[in-house]
Amino acid sequence: MRSPSPRGLALVAAASLLTGCGTSARPHASGAILRSLLREARPIGSGPRFQPPARGPILGRCQRRLGRRSGVHVEVFAQNRVVLMPAGIGTRAPRTITDGQVTAARCYGALVTLAPTGVVLVRAHSRLTLAQLFRSWGEPLTNRQLASFNATAGQPVLAFLDGRRWSRPPGAIPLARHAEIVLEVGPYVPPHKTFAFPPGI
DSSP states (O other): OOOOOHHHHHHHHHHHHHHHBOOOOOGGGHHHHHHHHHHHOOOBOOSTTTSOOOOSOOOSOOBSSOOSEEEEEEEEEETTEEOOOOTTTTEEEEEEEETTEEEEEEEEOSEEOSSTTSEEEEETTOOOBHHHHHHHHTOOBSSSEETTEEOOTTOOOEEEETTEEOOSOGGGOBOOTTOEEEEEESSOOOOOSOBOOOTTO
């Protein structure tokens, strides 16, 4: 198995954040859009707290084929930095990883991540929530805690769905097709409303 380098992870994640955000602007405005995205971009945090590995259980039946999937995009911010969701959530070893992306695994659960881009692939007809994603990741998610980061006094974990503030517990957010989910603790980060998913998901 080839392990991804930190630089490779940063490039994959940066490409996702800069090219994946949905927009309805016309092509001639692309320069202004890129400048706006760069102003909103946050660096990936360094160290294990910002790059926790996948260590939770596989949810649902672990099948040999990936099968039909729908995409959900999840962004996680803490201390004004990106918390990187790893490749390999919901997959069973042995895995083949090339340039930071899972290209093969022994089997695939009901939800998986194949690259550290925040894209979660959910098995067709599954009704899963953000709490189940974090359980499979092996990280806590409550009103007061986001992975290894605690919310400050008087300020809960902020959650956004398609750019709108989510008022219920963040774990209750459904992993619906093409949802754009943003979670934050620390300084406010303007949430994206959409994500440009690859064809077929």
